[in-house]
Amino acid sequence: MENQDPAVVEAVKASGESTLEKATAKAKEKIDQLLNVSLNIAVTGKTGSGKSSFINALRGVSEDDDGAAPTGVTETTMKATMYEHPIVPNVKIWDLPGIGSPNFKADKYLKEVKLDTYDFFIILNSERFMQNDVMLAKEIKKQKKNFYFVRSKIDNDIRAEEKKKGFDEQKVLSLIREDCQKNLTELGDPKVFLMSSFDLDKYDFEILQNTLEEELPIHKRSALLQAWPVCSAASLEKKIKMFKGMIWAASLASAGIAVVPVPGLSAACDVSLVLLFLTRCYYAFGLDDGSLSRLSEKVNKPLLEHLAKSKFASAIREKTIARLQVSAALIAVSSAEYYASLLPGLGSVAAAGMSFGTTYYLLREGLNELANIAREIRKDAGLDAI
Numbered sequence: 237m238e239n240q241d242p243a244v245v246e247a248v249k250a251s252g253e254s255t256l257e258k259a260t261a262k263a264k265e266k267i268d269q270l271l272n273v274s275l276n277i278a279v280t281g282k283t284g285s286g287k288s289s290f291i292n293a294l295r296g297v298s299e300d301d302d303g304a305a306p307t308g309v310t311e312t313t314m315k316a317t318m319y320e321h322p323i324v325p326n327v328k329i330w331d332l333p334g335i336g337s338p339n340f341k342a343d344k345y346l347k348e349v350k351l352d353t354y355d356f357f358i359i360l361n362s363e364r365f366m367q368n369d370v371m372l373a374k375e376i377k378k379q380k381k382n383f384y385f386v387r388s389k390i391d392n393d394i395r396a397e398e399k400k401k402g403f404d405e406q407k408v409l410s411l412i413r414e415d416c417q418k419n420l421t422e423l424g425d426p427k428v429f430l431m432s433s434f435d436l437d438k439y440d441f442e443i444l445q446n447t448l449e450e451e452l453p454i455h456k457r458s459a460l461l462q463a464w465p466v467c468s469a470a471s472l473e474k475k476i477k478m479f480k481g482m483i484w485a486a487s488l489a490s491a492g493i494a495v496v497p498v499p500g501l502s503a504a505c506d507v508s509l510v511l512l513f514l515t516r517c518y519y520a521f522g523l524d525d526g527s528l529s530r531l532s533e534k535v536n537k538p539l540l541e542h543l544a545k546s547k548f549a550s551a552i553r554e555k556t557i558a559r560l561q562v563s564a565a566l567i568a569v570s571s572a573e574y575y576a577s578l579l580p581g582l583g584s585v586a587a588a589g590m591s592f593g594t595t596y597y598l599l600r601e602g603l604n605e606l607a608n609i610a611r612e613i614r615k616d617a618g619l620d621a622i
Contacts, residue, residue: 263488270482271512275327275452275459276353278316280372281360283334286388289433290360291329295321296465296519296527305331316349323519327463330354340368342375355456356382356448362389365419365428373423382451384429387416390439391432409439436467437619445471458482466522466610469620475520476607479513483603486513487596510595511555514602518552521610528613535617542613548602549609 277294279287288305297304305319321327332349357376359369365385376383390412397408409430416428427447429440445464449457458478466472486509518524522531523543532539543549614620 263485266482266485267489267509269455270458270462270485271516272326273455273459275456275463276355277327277329278332278349278354278357279329279360280332280335280349280357281369281386281388282336282362282366285334285360285362286433287331287334287360290358290386290388291319291331293433293436293465294329294463295319296522296524297322298526298530301526316353321463323516323524324459324463327459335368335372340371342368342371345372346375346379351376351379351381354381355452356384358384358386360386360388361416362387362392365416367419370420370422373420373426377423384444384447385416385420385426386429386431386444387412388431388433390430391435436465442467442471462516462520465527466520466614469611469614472521472607472610472614475517476603476610479517479520479603482513483596483599486599487592510598510602511552513599514548514606515552517603517606518549521606523549523606523610523613531613531617535619537617539613539617542609542616546605546609548605 279291281287288307289299291305292299292301292307295304299307303319303322305317315333317331319329319331321329330349330353333345335345357372359365359373361369365387369385373383373385390409393412394405394408397403398405413428413430417425420426420428429444429447431439431441431444445460445467448460452460461475461478464471466475489509519527522528525540528539528543543553611620
């Protein structure tokens with residue numbers, strides 16, 4: 237079986253039934269971490285730098301959606317505004333007040349916005365970074381928090397420059413990056429990420445994701461990967477790999493939970509866990525109506541029709557797995573294969589096996605089907621090579 241957790245495998249091999257209980261507890265802890273670990277992202281910068289558009293892009297919502305961060309609004313408060321991720325509620329993005337005031341005091345600002353709340357800071361500017369940005373970064377660094385400079389609205393710069401004779405996009409991007417870094421020399425040589433909130437597949441959005449993932453504590457990375465929008469084939473595959481690595485934990489956790497029968501299945505499983513896990517996959521892979529509608533509009537192709545091919549996508553949209561007619565024989569084989577590879581001859585584990593097998597089978601098949609649909613959509617949209 238792929239992606240088994242070595243610690244749990246060894247724990248179960250070490251002894252019998254009592255160790256299964258320990259392994260199940262460990263699995264539940266892993267799933268709780270996947271579903272509930274908090275991640276608080278602070279977004280700050282000068283008023284008008286595109287903070288709201290950036291926050292909406294991170295949350296996968298359009299400006300006119302309910303609960304979207306309002307754009308084009310003049311800030312009059314020193315209070316931070318929290319926006320919960322619509323599908324990953326443990327991920328919260330905070331819109332901090334603007335820092336453009338001539339009398340800006342970084343230490344006072346961080347105290348007022350409660351610095352300890354946030355895991356890291358993203359400092360936006362749609363022009364050059366100024367002294368206030370530097371002062372804020374220095375104060376954040378003193379408090380041993382990470383910060384990242386994002387030069388926003390790059391699409392506007394490119395549109396303005398491409399009308400000129402001899403336009404070279406890479407040269408323009410290099411000049412913008414160098415110009416930004418000139419004002420940040422006091423901080424050493426910090427990276428500046430160039431991006432457009434309306435075209436995440438371009439520029440440095442994926443580089444920022446990779447940097448954040450590398451620098452976040454390990455237990456926070458799954459939250460970032462679930463919530464961060466898909467911006468490339470590589471970022472999609474990273475999400476798929478992460479969820480595949482959690483199937484064993486979700487399935488083992490289900491073996492210790494009171495289960496319910498599912499119509500069409502001869503075995504029982506933890507229905508709520510299956511739905512929640514696959515729903516997280518569904519949204520993380522960008523298969524929700526909002527994401528696909530925006531992508532369809534962008535590439536001028538109907539993409540929602542791909543979901544009709546997937547029984548799992550239909551089940552998620554209807555919030556029920558009763559429609560999934562799964563072969564009991566396949567579930568039994570799935571259980572047998574897993575336990576044979578894990579610990580041959582462990583009869584006492586078999587009591588929980590059918591629940592495990594049903595959950596494992598549904599999660600594995602569901603994840604693979606949703607992953608393949610997501611890959612097909614990217615190819616059909618012309619985002620990845622066929």
